[in-house]
Amino acid sequence: MQKLPGKTVERLSEYRRTLINCLSEGKSFIYSHELAHMHHKTAVQVRRDIMLMGFSGLQRKGYDVKEMIDAISEILDSPEGQNVAIIGIGHLGTAILHYFKGKRAKLNIQALFDTDPQKIDRIIDGIPCYHPEKLDDIVHKYRINIGILTVPPEKAKELKDQLIQAGIRGILNFTTVPLKVPDHVYLEEYDMITSIEKVAYFSGK
């Protein structure tokens, strides 16, 4: 299937989380306007997103929560699963590890990398941590295709290059340095400072 717009993908991911909560609360049907309200979106947008992914609801009853979770998972999760590495196990890397662990069956954090001797060759929260010099080996061995970069800015470029060299397909860059990647690698960047500055700007007079 044709790739969906990035914005729609983001929203589907968000909807899914909410839907999982709904299900656990025993709610089995949901209206577009309910879901919209929970996400500061409009009902039309929710319906359009759902339409774009090829799912449908029942008129006057809304959407079957369980079916919709499955439909979103069908889109977002690759069937064979994907393996993830976190590069840089400082506070941010650790936060991501905790947030994520066990939440998504199809996204497995397989390896951590850090230069801290206290961490190298230890198991951290169930996941082994290695020295970055082993990056190439481990990426191949565990078929890792996604790297999450949470290293200090001065190391970002070097490790990005190593990840690409090792054949990674996607990078999520949390460092403050914008990175360049070749076309066959998907790059997503997020910058906390920017978010904070944006809040500061819009919450000021």
Next chain:
Amino acid sequence: MQKLPGKTVERLSEYRRTLINCLSEGKSFIYSHELAHMHHKTAVQVRRDIMLMGFSGLQRKGYDVKEMIDAISEILDSPEGQNVAIIGIGHLGTAILHYFKGKRAKLNIQALFDTDPQKIDRIIDGIPCYHPEKLDDIVHKYRINIGILTVPPEKAKELKDQLIQAGIRGILNFTTVPLKVPDHVYLEEYDMITSIEKVAYFSGK
């Protein structure tokens, strides 16, 4: 001045960081296409952003780096500065604290909040940490107007309400729960899981 588009504000924040690096490397002028290239943007977009904020460069010489930093700061930084609190000093809260500390003269992290007895009434990285029951007092005392929420999802709503009750103007929500806020409060939400799922989606076949 009229508020700029959110996207432009984000880019200005990013440009500023790059420009500060340029300056520290002794680069005193920069072309729109150079800045664009560093940020995966087009030169036109950079020029338009600069135009929107009312700054100008010199034809054939580009933009004066120092002047442009000042121009962006004029836009993004409120002159009297803004005071920030981080609510939840787990790994993520700590990461933000470290990332941010001392980086922006006009955004002062004034207080931390956490329920961990090990942290309450201690100074963490130079900033005092309090029990959330003191939130209202401290927000007023230090004139805090921005709150960064990095608490477990089940506590998000309650602490959001307390922040708003205390008169906060902007919230940056890093929890996985979408929040509702009244119109006079600016809300920015970021969800790591969504970013990772987006990378997984677009880096898959």
Next chain:
DNA sequence: TGATGATTGTGTAAAAATTAACAATATACC
């Protein structure tokens, strides 16, 4: 000093994203 060429600034066009509008339809109620 005059021609050249690179770069900015910006009106206009294009593309992308969002919203409005409304037909189709299934449910609930009488």
Next chain:
DNA sequence: GGTATATTGTTAATTTTTACACAATCATCA
């Protein structure tokens, strides 16, 4: 069983964002 009504699905309109195109301008160098 018939009617009213709430909700979906989708086309069309609108708005927002980005890119194109090019005139204006100023350093540079012959």
